Amino acid sequence: GVPVLLHIIFFRSVVSPPSSNFLLLGPSGAGKTAFTTLLEAKSSPASKTSHSTHTSQTSTLVSVSLPPTVPTASNRFRSVNDPSLKEAARNPIRYRLRDTPGHGKLRVSQGLSELQSMSQSKDVKMKLRGVLFMVDTAALVDETTLRDAATYLHDVLLVLQKRALGKGKSSTKRDTEIPVLVAGNKQDLFTALPPGSVREKLEAEIDRIRKSKTKGLMDASMDSEVDGEEEVLGDDDAQGVFSFKLLEEVGIKVDVIGGAVKGDQEEEIGSGVRRWEEWIGMCL
Template sequence: TLPILLHWIIYRKAASPPLSTFVLLGPSGAGKTAFLSLVESSSLYKAKTPSHSTHTSQTSTSTTVTLPPSVPIFSNRYRSVNDPSLPDAKRNAVKYVLRDTPGHGKLRSAQLTQLQTELSSKSKKEASSICGIIFFVDAASLVEGAENLRDYAGYLYDILLVLQKIVLSKGKLSKKAGTNFPILVAANKQDLFTALPPGSVKQKLESEIDRIRQTRQKGLLDASANPEHDEDGEEVLGGDGDKFTFHGLEDDIGVKVDVVGGFAKAENEKDGVSATGIRKWEEWIGSCL
């Protein structure tokens, strides 16, 4: 019976689907590390596994964490596990993975390449476990100057362009039928009175992305007037014509962007650390699981 038992164990291990992964992106200083440590400190389970990229010398860190039992899960929405009247211990703590990435400007293209490789894998065996992206924004820095806004919008533009390329070549990105691929723009540092509210963050990002798009479109037109121009591989985000909006992007390529405010700074309370500032983001994660 031992070989049968071993076979059963190995088979079980291989058959269990990988945990849903959310990739944390955004310029450094936005609050990714603060968010991760807050999630870890309130998680019932945590395990860190450094994952080494095979394409670059960069490392990203994957951490398995749990969602607080009081946060509803989309796939469990009809079950009693979400019944708020039940004590926490009676409800399931759902595990997921957060993958932190270095946000320094020079490392961005490597991260985008890795994201593209993973998400565009066609084989079922290598199918990506990435089920969403969380893009961190320091909402307090956006009022300080146009340069910060340009940096954030430029990074987000590049991410969206990667997703558009995959959708155009491979088709839908979302793994769940009838849903769109989710991106959370976490408008962080809402505890500071100088922080822009999420609605303004959304509006500013949309108009800056629109500006970037126009500039790139013009660049391509100018370049294509040159007979020696090689058009291969150059694209612009969104169809030509209308002003860029996240809503339009959802219609075009099935990528849904939500801008949600919060703060990744722990509030010190008598009985430990309170993570109220990240609650809405955890609810967003729960709605994708």
């Protein structure tokens, strides 16, 4: 009814912190829409709006709330008996998640341009707190799917690396880092790869992409001056093997955490989305 609606409007405008934006990226079929829909449903059980079919060509920005029991970076030492928990239940911490639409190539290009503009934005309201890159962990055994996902992730990380290196040159003050969560979805499926091997597979594939890119750049620099430094992910000499750890040197932290959008309500197989929400909480 009207009071509920008013309540929601009031709540959103008052409680919503202005600068807690997260970007949800990843290949088609990973479960991004399902995840967004679940978070919306968990945030406002009263509302009947369903976004299960995002067919629009523009990205959707949803405002959702963190479960009160999920700690944030600022309140992580709170105990379960803390009265502020009750307060948190009444005033949940909200954040905004931008899901990127489209299909195939369009999805990738839109996701990357969204990342470009959000990560470079000087507007406080647009400030990006973190990137969630979702993958289907049951699909990564397929080589083409793995290559697709790794290529997309490589490009995402390269955008963030360029941003990090660019900022370092122009000013001494370090810009806030944008951490990346590789959300390994569909852990409920018994064919799913465990997060550890998802990490290894992605790292190995990115290593391959990086090596072929380095070779391309070296060939190109024969005839022209090409500054490959910012173009190659991780160490500028791509001799060593790529790992997400390499990126920590430029301030990009990558975590790989498993979960399942499907298993969230049942608390059975998979670990639901709780651990991703905890990751989000640590960015707030």
